[in-house]
Structure formats: structure tokens, C-alpha cells
Amino acid sequence: MSGAGPEIERLMALLSKLPGLGPRSARRAALALLKRRDQLLIPLTHAMQDAADKIESCRICGRLSTQNPCTTCVDPMRDETMICVVEEDSALWAMERVGAxxxxxxxxxxxxxxxxxxxxxDLRLDSLISRVRSGRVREIIMALPATVEGQTTAHYIADRLKGFDNQVDITFLARGVPVGGDLDWLDDNTIAHAFKSRR
Amino acid sequence: MSGAGPEIERLMALLSKLPGLGPRSARRAALALLKRRDQLLIPLTHAMQDAADKIESCRICGRLSTQNPCTTCVDPMRDETMICVVEEDSALWAMERVGAxxxxxxxxxxxxxxxxxxxxxDLRLDSLISRVRSGRVREIIMALPATVEGQTTAHYIADRLKGFDNQVDITFLARGVPVGGDLDWLDDNTIAHAFKSRR
Incomplete structure (x- = not known):
């Protein structure tokens, strides 16, 4: 309770559920929205309404898009023999920023x-298997986090794809020293990986 | 450009204008909204639409409220002889949380x-003078930030209220050591203030 009235309290409570915002920053965000009604509150409300109305998960690859199938899935310029497997759209956005x-x-x-x-x-695994079964895929690139869950998931998928060994290569993003990374700041596991994979 | 499509890009760009969110946390916030469409995106959109439709500045005190005049201004239980002057609604909310x-x-x-x-x-000063002129106010409490701007503003207001010297006391929030505050972490000015105002 912050004495701001039920409508503003509700706004703050919902804003505080966003990652990166706690109760205090949610209060600041609410005030910023209310003070900049025409420049921020109304445009953001429209952008969110628009997103809620139009954005859904692509029925082929699962990415968030206003089109279904999404633009990547229907783009004839994109190589359909390679599938990059990611945890979330944020990883896909990062790959697209890189553009490689x-x-x-x-x-x-x-x-x-x-x-x-x-x-x-609970994951979009059956649809991945179906895509491989369709016969055009030659490489599955596992762009999953270098965590226990990421690696468990990658190995589980590799296991499920055992029957397609002759058709599909399964590759993993290289582990190593980040560009600009100082050895002194890296964990031992990363250094050991980078050493083993030296070229 | 993050390859997320124009609607999601627009959502991210607007979210990154909120205080406390940069480009990266705006991306995380956008993804959280899109992944939790029914639990977060739609309720927050409604709360913001509601705020945009209903909340305005009270014509007496200037606070953000769905009622005009606001509930504080019309509340007969609140002492109309005292006015607490604040910079923003956030300071008012903080005072109300304290409840003192x-x-x-x-x-x-x-x-x-x-x-x-x-x-x-540019400030709501004329309406403050009018409220004092109405004759019921006995004390103006300056709850303004302990910054150069805060103190300049407080002194400017005190100056404008010179004519009401007999009617109105002007008081300031005490300066001193915050509760739980360690002297070692405090700036010299605060310590000097706290020493001068010792009781």
C-alpha cells in the first residue's frame, strides 16, 4: 500500500512483475508513465494492445511473430537444410542481430x-522431430545455454534424433573464451573447455 | 534492430524509455510480456488503458488521482490547516506509506x-498561494529534496509567502542521520547538519 489509489497501485503491482523491475522501480516507472501520458503511456498501451492482438507463436518454428507461419519459415532465401535450436525468442533475436x-x-x-x-x-520437441522427418534438414545447430539444463536438453534431443544419424549432423556452438574476455575473470570450466578445444 | 519484427521492436523501444530499463532489460521485459500474454500482457495493458482514461491531476493539490478534486482534498478527516509541499507524487506516496x-x-x-x-x-505555485490566501492554512511543511534545487524552491516559496507571516508557519523536514545509518557512510554535510541540530 503506497497511498496512490487502487488504479495506480494495480499499475505498480503489474509493472513490478516485469523482469528487472522491483517494487521501487515499478513505482518510478508508473510515475514516469503517468507524467508522460501522451509521449509514453498511450503509445506503450497501444504497442502492447497491438502485440496482444497480433503476435502469436509460429506453428512451424514456434517463434513470436505477427505472421503464421513466420517470415523466417516462409523466406525462400533462408537455407531450409539447417535448423538452429534455441530456448527462447531472445536467443533467436541475438542470433539475428549477429546476422551470421x-x-x-x-x-x-x-x-x-x-x-x-x-x-x-512441455517443449516444442515433436514438431522439431517432424521437421527433421520431412527429410530436407541436414544440420541441427544446438544454440542452447551452456548450463546443466541446456546441455541436458541438447543431449535429450540428440538422443531422440538417433534414427536420423545418416541424414542429419548435430552440431553445438563452440565453447571458449569470449571475445575481449580476460582469463582472470573466467570460470575454470570455460578455461578448461577453451584449452581442450584449442586450434 | 534485433530481428524480432517491427511490432516487437516498437514494444521494446517504448519499454526502454521507462526509468530503470535499458535496451537489454527492455528486451527481457518484452519477452516476459509476450510469453505471459494472459497473466501479464493483457492485465497490464488494461491497467495502463484504465490509467490513461481515468487518472488526472487534482485541480486543488495537483496529485494524480481518478477523482478531481482528489480523495485527500475532499477528505473531512484530514487537517486542512496543514499543507505538505512535495516535488512529485512519489514523495506524496512515500509520506502516505509512513502514515505520520x-x-x-x-x-x-x-x-x-x-x-x-x-x-x-512551470510549477503549481499560484494555486499554492491561493490555498494559503483562502485563510485556513496554518502550517506549510516543505518536504522537498535536500538538493540545491529543492532548497532553492523551498526558499522561493517561503519568499512568496512573506505576506502571510502572521498566519502561516513554514517548516522543513529535519536533516540528520537516517535511521540505521552509519556515520562512516554519510556525507560530511549531513553529519554537520545532524551535529548542529542535536537534541
């Missing part, structure tokens, strides 16, 4: 996690 | 600042 990948994507929508109770049927 | 003040408020909407070109006519 010209194939298609598959967004799992999460990672296997015994702790969080996320099972294979 | 039972009078009325006046929200200036900013502070005088030669640097930012904020002049007396």
Missing part, C-alpha cells in the same frame, strides 16, 4: 528441468 | 532549476 546464420530456427519454449518440472512434452 | 501526516498535500510538479530552465510559472 542464414538457416531456419526452432524455438523450444524452455529447457528440460527436473527441478522446475519441465518435461519433454 | 494527516494534513493535505500540494504537488509542485517539479523544482526550480536554472540549468533545466524550470521557472516558477
Amino acid at each position: 546464420f542464414t538457416g531456419k530456427y526452432h524455438v523450444l519454449g524452455g529447457l528440460l528441468s527436473a527441478l522446475d518440472g519441465i518435461r519433454p512434452e | 501526516f494527516t494534513g493535505k498535500y500540494h504537488v509542485l510538479g517539479g523544482l526550480l532549476s536554472a540549468l533545466d530552465g524550470i521557472r516558477p510559472e
